[in-house]
Amino acid sequence: MTTAAKRLPREFRSPQLRDASVEFDVDKIRNDFPILRQRVRGRALVYLDNAATSQKPRVVIDAISRYYERDNANIHRGVYFLSEHATEEFEGARRIMQAFLNAADASEIIFVRGATEAINLVAQTYGRINVHAGDEVLITTMEHHSNIVPWQILCEDKGARLRVAPISDSGELLLKDFENLLGPRTKIVAVTHVSNALGTINPVQRIIEMAHRGNIPVLVDGAQAVPHLKVDVQALDCDFYVFSGHKVYGPTGIGVLYGKSTLLDAMPPYQGGGDMISSVTFEKTIYNKLPYKFEAGTPHVAGAIGLGAAVEYVNGLGMDNIAAHEHQLLAYATEAVSAIPGIRLIGTAKEKAGVLSFLLDSIHPHDIGTIVDQEGIAIRTGHHCAQPVMQRFGIAATVRASFALYNTRQEVDTLVEGIQKVREVFA
Amino acid sequence: MPDLRELYQEVILEHSKAPRNYRELTTANHRAEGYNPLCGDHFTVYLDLEGDSIRDISFQGSGCAISKASASLMTQSLKGKTKAEAARLFDQFHKLVTGQSPANGNRAELGKLAVFSGVSEFPVRVKCATLAWHTLHASLEGKQDTVSTE
Numbered sequence: 001m002t003t004a005a006k007r008l009p010r011e012f013r014s015p016q017l018r019d020a021s022v023e024f025d026v027d028k029i030r031n032d033f034p035i036l037r038q039r040v041r042g043r044a045l046v047y048l049d050n051a052a053t054s055q056k057p058r059v060v061i062d063a064i065s066r067y068y069e070r071d072n073a074n075i076h077r078g079v080y081f082l083s084e085h086a087t088e089e090f091e092g093a094r095r096i097m098q099a100f101l102n103a104a105d106a107s108e109i110i111f112v113r114g115a116t117e118a119i120n121l122v123a124q125t126y127g128r129i130n131v132h133a134g135d136e137v138l139i140t141t142m143e144h145h146s147n148i149v150p151w152q153i154l155c156e157d158k159g160a161r162l163r164v165a166p167i168s169d170s171g172e173l174l175l176k177d178f179e180n181l182l183g184p185r186t187k188i189v190a191v192t193h194v195s196n197a198l199g200t201i202n203p204v205q206r207i208i209e210m211a212h213r214g215n216i217p218v219l220v221d222g223a224q225a226v227p228h229l230k231v232d233v234q235a236l237d238c239d240f241y242v243f244s245g246h247k248v249y250g251p252t253g254i255g256v257l258y259g260k261s262t263l264l265d266a267m268p269p270y271q272g273g274g275d276m277i278s279s280v281t282f283e284k285t286i287y288n289k290l291p292y293k294f295e296a297g298t299p300h301v302a303g304a305i306g307l308g309a310a311v312e313y314v315n316g317l318g319m320d321n322i323a324a325h326e327h328q329l330l331a332y333a334t335e336a337v338s339a340i341p342g343i344r345l346i347g348t349a350k351e352k353a354g355v356l357s358f359l360l361d362s363i364h365p366h367d368i369g370t371i372v373d374q375e376g377i378a379i380r381t382g383h384h385c386a387q388p389v390m391q392r393f394g395i396a397a398t399v400r401a402s403f404a405l406y407n408t409r410q411e412v413d414t415l416v417e418g419i420q421k422v423r424e425v426f427a
Numbered sequence: 428m429p430d431l432r433e434l435y436q437e438v439i440l441e442h443s444k445a446p447r448n449y450r451e452l453t454t455a456n457h458r459a460e461g462y463n464p465l466c467g468d469h470f471t472v473y474l475d476l477e478g479d480s481i482r483d484i485s486f487q488g489s490g491c492a493i494s495k496a497s498a499s500l501m502t503q504s505l506k507g508k509t510k511a512e513a514a515r516l517f518d519q520f521h522k523l524v525t526g527q528s529p530a531n532g533n534r535a536e537l538g539k540l541a542v543f544s545g546v547s548e549f550p551v552r553v554k555c556a557t558l559a560w561h562t563l564h565a566s567l568e569g570k571q572d573t574v575s576t577e
Contacts, residue, residue, distance in 0.1 A: 364491035366466050367435075370549060374431055382466050396467040396489055425435050426492075 024325045029317070030406050032057040043376030046411045051196050051224060051355055051402035052380055053246045056310070060250060063309035067302045074298055076275060090301050093308030094291070097256050100311045101241060102232040107290040108264065110257040111299050115223040116146040118242035118257035119190065121294065122219055123150040125267040126240075127188065133159035136185040138216075140165045140173055140202075141392050142195040145385045147221045151190060160187070167392060171198035171347040179210050186211075189218045193225035197386040197398065198347030199330075199355030201229070208238050217263065223247055227404065228326055228353040230319045233258050245303065249404075250310035254303030257294070264290050271296040314405075322405045326354060329403050333412045337401075340419055346398045357384075357398040360419060363426050365397040371425055372418035379415070433545030434552070435492065438500075443492035448502035452485040460573040461488075461562030463554055468494050472562040479509045484563075491555050493546065498559030500539055510567055516540070517560050523547070524556045 030036050033055045038045055047055060067089065073082035075090050091106070098106040112118045131137060137151045141164055148162075155162045163186070165178035173191075182189070189211045194201050208218045217239035222231060227248045233241050240263070245254040259267075269276055269287055273296035278286045287293045314322065333356050337343055342361040360368055365381035372379060380400045383390045390396060401415055452458075452473035461470045470488035474481060484505050486498045505513050519537055522528070526547035534541055546556045565574040 364466075366468075366491040366552075366555065367493070370434070370552060371431060374429075387467070390467070396469075425431060426440065 024317070024321045026325065026406060026408050030408075032059070032313075033406055034058060034061070036406060040376045040378075041374055044414075046375070046377040046414050048401040048403065048407065048411065048415060049378045049380045050227070050404035050407070051247070051384075051400065053252070054227060054249050054404050055406070056251070056306075057249055057313050059313050060306050060309045064251060064302050064306040067305050071305075072302075075301055076292070086301060089305050089308075090299070093304040096308040096311050097258075100226075100231075100315070101256070101258050102234050103258050104234060105261060108258055108261050110259065110264070110291045110294045111304050112242075112255050112257050112294075113253055113300070114244035114246070114255035115221060115242045116150075116244075118240075118255060119147055119219065119221065120150045121257055121270045122188075122190075122240050122242075122259070123154045125270050125294075126217070126263065127151070127154040127158075129268060131155070131158050131160045131187045134185065135160045135187045136163050136183070137161075138163045138165060138178075138181055138186050138189045140178070140191050141167045142171065142173070142198060142200060142202075142386065142389055143190070143192055144196050144221065144223070145387070146223075147190050147192060148388070161185075164388075167200075170349050171195065171200045171389075172349045173200070173202055173207075175203065175206065175210075178207065182211060182214055182216060184214070186214065186216050189216055190221065191218065192221040192223075193231075194222075194228065194353050194355075195347070195386070195389070196224045196355065197357055197384040197389045197400065198349065199352040199357065199402075200347060200349040201225075201351040201353050203351075204238065205236055208236055212237065224354065227314075228323060230323070239263055245307035245310065248307075248310055249313060250307035251300075251303045254300045254307050256307075261290060264294070269293050269296070273297045275299070317405065323353075325405060326403055326407075329407055329409065329412065330354065330356065332409055333401065333403070333415070336412055336416050337419070340416065340423075342423070343419075346393055346395070354403050356401045356403075358400075359395065359398060360422060361426070363422060365399045367426070368399050368419070368422050371422045372415065375414060375418040375421065377415055377418050429548035430545070434549055436542045436545065438539065438542045439492060439496040442496035442499040446486075446495055446499035448485040448499065448506075449487060450485050451487060452483055454483060455485075457566045457569060459562050459566035461558050461565070462573050462575050463490075463494075463558055464575060465554070466491065468555065468558055470494070470498055470559055470562055472498070472559060472566050474563075474566050476510075476567075479511070481505050481508050481510070481513060486559060486562075490558065493543075493552055493555040494558050497543065497556045500542075501559050501563065504538060504540055505563070513563065513567065517564060520560060521557060524553050 035055045071086050073086045075087040094106050094109050097109045163181050211218045219240035220238045222243040226243045241258040246252040276296040278288045344359045346357040369381035382397045454475045455473035457474040468490035473485045475483040484502045524546040561574050
């Protein structure tokens, strides 16, 4: 891209799409991620903790640096060149998010710190005015703590009841039970799109249809979904959709709350401050229009721009290509790890994305994590901020390998060798 | 590079597989619970104190090899000790696993507990090695709340 083209607002730039028919060249793609070139503990880094956070491609790191080196100014108020330009970049990132989720309007995209803040926002605004004593909030057993605790806080505050739809031994939502839990008292449903501990892809379309029959709005936690699946909020007809930027190759501290404008318009603000007002007197404050009503204070401008670059990077590779690569990799890893004696997989749903959770004999996951770390392998061990999932399976923790677009079969082979080392130590 | 064999010494592996004094102590007059929210490790330490002296000690719970072996060896080391001796041993043990090497004379005092010297090369595992000891400390102090490593 020429320097002149870089100065153009994003929507005027030529798309950087790679030819989708070109084979997914993972070795070439890995060169886009500087961190993957390093060695740790004398070994090539094998990063398999992508459900916790993903690594960043050079284009994201450069976009953030470029912003601070060239464009930094506060947005939405300066009348000078830099402020106008920073505002245009920030709002350009919003339009990239709109297209990414296929939202009807850019004003339905609220920039937040991450999925956690987005859920808290909905619980404390929509929830605060719509959930009352005796009402119910429906979630599922496989939620991350961030999609449990905000609702518990709300329910405790209001004297409402948190209902939990159960899951099967394979880690699939029991849809019949879910449907039976919907009732006239249910004021909102909050469900994860993809489970961070099990990898299960929930049938969110059907969940939303069921809830909408009773006019119950649905929040979908997409933190683990957007890196792996195409999401279309209009096709889903979901009411709220949330995700964190850092899990989809963007920076930390930035994320998105999508909400239908009719719902967002009727909600009170979350935080008060600058940018979320249109006029302030000591007698009365008039709130700003969407999306600014929910963006109090100077936002994470560099983060939004970095996330914009990340989503453009993903778009360039093509989500279908990414999903196909990851699907094959997960199938390969599932087969290879299952073949190790003493392995018990946790989460064997038919539809899965990105996550392989398992146990090895009675060896504690932390011991496994420490031993494979010596081979340069980064995996997550513990309860994955989903303690109710652990309780459901009667375990304290699991080992979790989670995959991203840059992972390879060789890395899976290294993981398998690492697990063999664990067996040797504990033989 | 830290050596795995230094961390997972035979004594540690053996105690993690067959922990000693692993039972509820019916004669206990003190007990405390310890919890590491990072990994979910959870132990209960039971004490039968006679005056200032630890007449009997046991534990129960779940955790990794390091935390379980540490709890097991702790109970072995402390039976018959006074509260002051236990506190002193905890101090020595803490120095050992955090790499503040105790003087040679003191290392001898640690006895079998010296097998945990490898932990100092694995800073994220220090909490595993000390969970049972923190729990013991709470039990001696008569604290009722669950002790957390955080």
